[in-house]
Amino acid sequence: MTIKGKAYIAGIYEHPTRHAPDKSTPQLHAEVAKGAIEDAGLTKDDIDGYFCAGDAPGGLWPMVDYLGLNTKKLRHVDSTETGGCSYLIHLGHAAEAIAAGKCSVALVTLAGKPRTGPMPPRASGAEADFELAYGATTHNAYGMCAMRHMHDYGTTSEQLAWIKVAASHHAQYNPHAMLKEVVTVEDILNSPMISDPLHRMDCCVVTDGGGAMIVTTPEIARSLKKPLVRLIGHGEAMKGPRGGKDLDLTYSAGVWSGPRAFEEAGVTPKDIKYASIYDSFTITVLMQLEDLGFCKKGEGGKFVADGNLISGVGKLPFNTDGGGLCSNHPVNRGGMTKILEAVRQLRGEAHPKVQVQNCDLAIAHGTGGLLGVRHAASTCILERA
Amino acid sequence: MSEAKKYNAPVTNPETAPFWEAAKAGKFMIKRCTTCGEAHYFPRAICPFCFSDKTVWEESSGEATVYTYSLMRKSPTGPYAIAYVTLKEGPSLQTNIVDCDLETVKIGQKVKVVWKPTDGAPLPFFTPS
Numbered sequence: 019m020t021i022k023g024k025a026y027i028a029g030i031y032e033h034p035t036r037h038a039p040d041k042s043t044p045q046l047h048a049e050v051a052k053g054a055i056e057d058a059g060l061t062k063d064d065i066d067g068y069f070c071a072g073d074a075p076g077g078l079w080p081m082v083d084y085l086g087l088n089t090k091k092l093r094h095v096d097s098t099e100t101g102g103c104s105y106l107i108h109l110g111h112a113a114e115a116i117a118a119g120k121c122s123v124a125l126v127t128l129a130g131k132p133r134t135g136p137m138p139p140r141a142s143g144a145e146a147d148f149e150l151a152y153g154a155t156t157h158n159a160y161g162m163c164a165m166r167h168m169h170d171y172g173t174t175s176e177q178l179a180w181i182k183v184a185a186s187h188h189a190q191y192n193p194h195a196m197l198k199e200v201v202t203v204e205d206i207l208n209s210p211m212i213s214d215p216l217h218r219m220d221c222c223v224v225t226d227g228g229g230a231m232i233v234t235t236p237e238i239a240r241s242l243k244k245p246l247v248r249l250i251g252h253g254e255a256m257k258g259p260r261g262g263k264d265l266d267l268t269y270s271a272g273v274w275s276g277p278r279a280f281e282e283a284g285v286t287p288k289d290i291k292y293a294s295i296y297d298s299f300t301i302t303v304l305m306q307l308e309d310l311g312f313c314k315k316g317e318g319g320k321f322v323a324d325g326n327l328i329s330g331v332g333k334l335p336f337n338t339d340g341g342g343l344c345s346n347h348p349v350n351r352g353g354m355t356k357i358l359e360a361v362r363q364l365r366g367e368a369h370p371k372v373q374v375q376n377c378d379l380a381i382a383h384g385t386g387g388l389l390g391v392r393h394a395a396s397t398c399i400l401e402r403a
Numbered sequence: 404m405s406e407a408k409k410y411n412a413p414v415t416n417p418e419t420a421p422f423w424e425a426a427k428a429g430k431f432m433i434k435r436c437t438t439c440g441e442a443h444y445f446p447r448a449i450c451p452f453c454f455s456d457k458t459v460w461e462e463s464s465g466e467a468t469v470y471t472y473s474l475m476r477k478s479p480t481g482p483y484a485i486a487y488v489t490l491k492e493g494p495s496l497q498t499n500i501v502d503c504d505l506e507t508v509k510i511g512q513k514v515k516v517v518w519k520p521t522d523g524a525p526l527p528f529f530t531p532s
Contacts, residue, residue: 147413147423148445151526152499153475158485161473169471169510214474261443261451262494265487267471390471390487391497 022282025113026239026248026403029058029232030358032339036196036346038226039134043075044084046129046228051085054230059242060123062087067094067121067233069112071104072138073130073349081127094121100256101386102296104128105231105353106396109382110252112233122235129228130349137350149391156298156350157221159390161213163267164301168215170268170316175215177319178300179206182219182343184327185297189340191369196223197344220300222342222352229354231361239403245365251283251399258392268316270385271395272309279397280311285379287311290399292363292374293334294356296384297341303327306383307334310397329372338363338372353384357398364402378402408480412523418448421460423524431465431516431527433492434458444494465516466491467529472500472508484508488529502530 031053033046041049047070055062065087074081078097082089094115098107105128112124130137142150167173183203189195206219239246255274259265280286287310295310297303304318312334313321326332339345339359342352360380362368368377380400387393415423422445425432434446438455449456472486484500486508500508502517508531515532518525 144447145445147415147419149497151410152485152497153478153483154485154497155475157477158473158475161475162471162485162487165473166471166510210476212475212477214472214476216473259487259495259497261441261447262490262496263441263443263452265470265489265495267487 019117020282021110021113021117021252022250023236023248024117025233026236026246027231027357027361028234028239028242028244029054029060030361031057032229032346032355032358033129033227033348034194035227036194036225037133038131041131043130043135044081046131047074047081047127048085050129050228050230051125051127054125054232058232058244060232063091064123065125066091067112067115067124068092069096069108069124069126071097071128072099073128073351094124100394100396102298102351103353103384103386103394103396104351105357106382106384106398107254107394109233109249109357109398110254110396113249113252116233116235122238124233125230126233127228127230128348128351128354131226132224132350133226154388154391156388157213157216159388160299160301161216162390163305164215167268167301167305171319173304173319175207175217176203177323178220178304179203180323180325181297181300181303181327182206184325185337185341185343187328188338188372189344191371192340192345195340195345196225216299216301222298222347223344224350225346225348227346227348229348229358231357246403247361247364248401248403249398250401251279251281253278253397254394256394267390268305270305270309270389271393272306272383272385272397275395275397276310276383279399283399285399289379290381291377292338292360292380293336294360294380294382295336296352296356297337297343298347298352300343302385302389303336305389306385310381310383329374335372335374338368353386353396356382356384360400364400410519410521410526412521413526415524419446422446426518426524426527429518431463432460433463433490433494435461442493444490444496464491466532467514469500469508469510469512469514470495471510474505474508486529488514498527498529500530501528
């Protein structure tokens with residue numbers, strides 16, 4: 019069985035806010051849900067599947083109740099929690115549920131306010147006594163990956179900086195982007211070192227906000243007014259130190275999720291016209307591009323340099339909304355916005371300055387958790403139908 | 404700096420209590436599977452490689468090599484060097500490199516285990532050897 023072509027993304031919505039002191043987190047979930055439902059041209063009563071992750075206050079029960087979803091109709095729920103890539107996995111799981119006839123209109127929401135409210139503590143597992151004291155954070159866990167990547171492959175800070183430069187070129191056209199200023203390699207290298215070798219400008223933004231999507235059947239999607247975008251391949255994978263054997267922090271679980279998605283879709287990285295790649299840090303993008311096969315392992319530095327990721331300039335336009343590096347990284351979880359910009363590109367609704375011509379095939383890929391510690395990865399291949 | 408840092412005592416549980424008891428005696432223990440022969444860390448009752456329950460405690464030399472590190476400069480408790488080190492016995496583990504000039508930490512550097520006190524069992528860290 020395959021999910022290829024069995025599910026369409028019929029509605030999308032990205033909250034325009036990046037700073038929401040006057041709103042609650044459940045309220046942001048409701049606002050993005052409303053936005054996505056209206057974008058699809060559906061109503062709340064059409065929802066018969068609901069997906070949320072660790073950002074949803076209280077999880078499924080309180081959210082379903084708070085949103086007022088029609089519980090006589092709601093027949094499929096999923097609270098898979100894999101950090102920032104949860105929503106990419108939700109998209110795959112929604113397609114599976116739709117293909118199996120378990121639901122026909124699935125709503126996926128993400129929202130939160132790390133700038134203006136407390137963030138729930140990161141849950142820890144069996145490793146707690148053996149790791150918590152060492153202070154792993156996103157910055158230093160990704161810093162350790164970058165440090166080893168530089169050691170093994172000669173990757174440089176200048177090459178990493180090109181990823182931020184490309185994101186900033188795109189963000190200048192996004193009126194909602196948190197950082198709209200075009201920056202240079204020098205700007206990034208001159209920004210303060212946060213956790214070696216990552217500078218402040220190698221890091222993504224921290225934003226309040228959220229996003230949502232509606233995933234539905236081919237029949238319902240065709241009955242609606244939006245351009246048709248469907249999922250044709252999905253992969254998910256996990257990676258961790260696994261007892262400390264053969265530790266290698268220079269690759270991510272994308273080496274497994276990527277090929278699974280490409281195989282299901284029947285396409286290769288060369289076919290991709292636009293790429294949404296999770297950009298919590300510059301190193302995240304570089305490693306994932308290698309892992310997905312856009313270039314060979316170790317050659318990511320050369321691949322991203324000289325504007326190769328800038329729309330209209332380079333070979334692989336990426337994160338044309340400005341991405342997490344410049345536009346939005348709601349609740350420190352970038353998976354949803356990766357899907358949303360890929361759908362905009364496939365619909366032809368991206369900003370004209372960054373819209374990829376004849377964009378009929380896109381990838382949305384992300385990781386969740388800590389790349390240098392334990393993480394998940396999910397790859398979605400999307401096609402204009 | 405790191406010397407002044409207060410660390411929480413490990414919570415411990417029946418599976419890992421022998422590790423922390425040995426730590427109090429200054430012994431750094433790993434687990435080895437007698438079925439597949441692989442050593443692992445942190446210690447589990449069941450081998451994470453072959454899933455055998457024939458795992459035994461083994462004292463590690465405490466000698467290791469820095470696999471990677473990152474000097475965390477923005478921290479309310481002061482800068483610290485988080486790292487993965489690879490033990491002579493094979494397993495790699497997360498730790499901090501301590502009791503040295505943090506600017507001199509390097510990949511490939513030889514390090515050895517050093518213990519830092521808590522209100523319970525001490526915690527293992529690594530320092531240049």
